[in-house]
Amino acid sequence: MSEIKTAAVLCTGCGIGEALDLKELARIAQKEGKIGVLREDPQACSAASVAALHAEIQEQGLTHLLIAGCSRRAKTEAFNFPGLALARCNWREGVLWSVPEGENAPELRQEMAADYLRMGCAELKKLKLPQANPKAAGNRRILVLGGGASGLTAALAAADMGHEAVIVEIAPQLGGWAAQWWRRTPWRAPYAVPQPTGIDELVRRAADHPLLRCHLGATVLETRGAPGRFSVDIATADQGQITEEVGAIIQATGFTPYPIERLPELGGGMSPWVIDQAGLESLARASDGAPIRRGDGRPVRTVVFIQCAGQRDATGRHLAYCSGHCCATSVKQAMYFKAAQSDVDTVVLYTDLRLPGMGEDFYRSAQTQGVTFVKGEAKAVTPQGEGLRVAFRDLILDTDSAVEADLVVLATGQVPRSGTDIDLPEEERAVAAANSVLKLAYRQGPDLPQLKYGFTDSHFICFPYETRRTGIYSAGPVRRPMDLAQAMEDATGAALKAIQAVESAAQGRALHPRSGDLSYPMVRLEGCTQCKRCTVECPFGAIDEDENRYPVFNESRCRRCGTCMGACPVRVISFENYSVDTVGSQIKSIDMPDEFSEKPRVLVLACENDAYPALDTAAMQGRRYSAFVRVIPVRCLGSVNTIWITDALNGGWDGVMLLGCKKGEDYQCHFVRGSEMAAYRLSKIEDTLKQMGLEPERVATYEVAITDVERLPRLIDEYVAKMFEIGMSPMKGFA
């Protein structure tokens, strides 16, 4: 890699040749950019041109190629040159289609195109060809934690696809909750009556599968390693200990029902005839299709189902969320009674009946069968005679009402079995009742990070199966509340992701969102000050610490967001194709107009996942924005090192706009915490600005979504207008 040989193709297609002075640009590439081989092409993406390029690369032994033409997001299939460091210069979307029309448009376009060319040349020379993770390991086995419906489905999916799978189940038998049910909610047409659970078949298949092993009555003692090379110590039922070497892990540890003892006002724990949904499944199993009897043998003539028991609670005493499945479950259980004896009174007391998907058909089926649905809010369940009295507010008739019942079923919610909340301080973790599930030997804590209510964190919109620990996937009700059908679908998805993880790990490639990226973070340890910012801030827990408190990078756990690079105060962390230098050199490369030219320069650091595509789309739609900005895509706002900002301001840039994703609880950041970290770091930049004698407005952060196509050009124009308002930077000309 010592010798680099650069080339540039200046595409003149799509109107570029007519709009820009290519002669001048070519001169810039040669004189300032020092590009070795340079040529113009009327349509660089044409099959003939691409073929010619491939030939040129071969003949001339090119190592670095700059293509000036369209956005880096366009024509990616044509411009795919494995083994070559590639930079793209965005003239089409970034200049031609975005500079506002007007008298001085040709001049502004030319200046902008020239700067982008300078930036492309600067970046090109700093790029190195990624060599792939040297610590890549290729264990293809998959460990599944939990042997319920989710775990069995995931393990069988993996095994059916040729991956050895290992199930670790804490109970002495497989099957989980589903094995204790009488029937399941129908999951395919005609959605009319409860269906057999099918769990026996799953258990039998798991037992017979040649690629599947089960440890029953077993728990995890410790999990070490990274994707492709996890070591999991397991305590087995016979007091022994074994270690499983696996490539990926699926956590399908399920849920526990919210305890009804916490609902004494609804009779929970106060009367034996008040049970939860699991309790009713037991009664139904015991009756085996005959009319359902209570524990004392008395036949049930009237049963009341109370929905949302201890759920959707606004008081803070119970679960705040809806578990999603319980309405359908109660409907199903009411049908148990109707199927055995149609004149049993079954009353479902609900405030909002929620049967998502095709559940509406199931609801209608229950109505046809004579299940009574009453919109009402349960107030109290008290003993009365041999049974119970359920007092409630009838929300349709707006009256206080009551109904007598032999049995009351409380539809309580799902509490995820996700382990410890690693965001709690260590001493509080010990107090919290939950035990660690994964027992990860990771610097950031022993379990998967949680988002809210104890459910494991995952990027809900884009990457629902991914957790914040690469190669470890959560599936089923531990990820979000769900029913059996959803859990099995979830588990299948998680199995596919786990397979993708082991295959990518073997090749040293990144997983989403930079799928296939071969670069990985490299650290110059001799410069490290052991400040721990990288180990603390990594959203994916990829970095441990050694005994001397130096960071230890686990490249296979890394998602290549660069948050560590942005965090590092001494800038010793970099990627081969993305570093403090690749961006820093671009910032320093432009031709800075003097203070009196009235041509401000605004640096836009735009998240490559959302903000940059939004800018491209805006340009495609003909939405124009100020020609005084220069946009550099960044992997994540979290990767923005403050040195870029101070360099820009020192270099005379008038303002810096940082465009990242939404942060917080309903974050949109593809790297979960990147934009939050950036916001945190930038909250401290005001002091720096003051020291430099600059206005605080010169650095601004915006949350931008990929859909902000209309808003973003407006934001840019407003920001540039503000720069005119506060005046040109006094720092120009000192660099």
Added chain:
Amino acid sequence: MSEADHSSAYRREFLAEVEREVEGGTWVKMCMQCGVCAGSCPFGPHWEHSPQKIFMMIRAGQREAVLRSESMWLCTSCYNCVVRCPRQLPVTHIMHGLASYAQKLGLAPKLQATRDFSLQFWENCTRTGRVNEMRLTLGLYFREGLVAGFKQAWAMRTVAWGLLRAGRLNPAELVGGHRCADANGIKAMLAKAREIEARRKAQHGH
């Protein structure tokens, strides 16, 4: 709405009775309480119980309150609710069915204008096979007594005079009045209809 007797509250007895006895009654259980019927009804603000509430009262087992309700009698058969009901309940038919059943049981509210009109109209037109407008009009005018009847008739005198002059009102109809060509045929037809209804009821419940 008595709350004293809980033992029948929210039990299936009354609903089962409605399903058995009331036209369209089997649909009541399919109501999902969305309230679109109540919101669509032009009489919404004027009656005590919207169709939504009537259906809920049936589920709650409030037999007396439902059958004595005036609400069904106020229905103008505009069919807005039927058109809009997402569960496709024949709401209008059920309301009329309930009214008819209440009338049969003698629980329908007395002196309810719609009920009075319906009864008079039916009696009037089935007797001769055609509607005697003189008698129907006067019957309605005097339903609340002699004084009220004369007042009403006096208030309408210019209309009556206009109708007389145009030959649209014949005082001679007050005595006897003319019949349709085959009054006995009409009677036979109605008897047959009653017979068919009874047979269907015996077979299907309603």
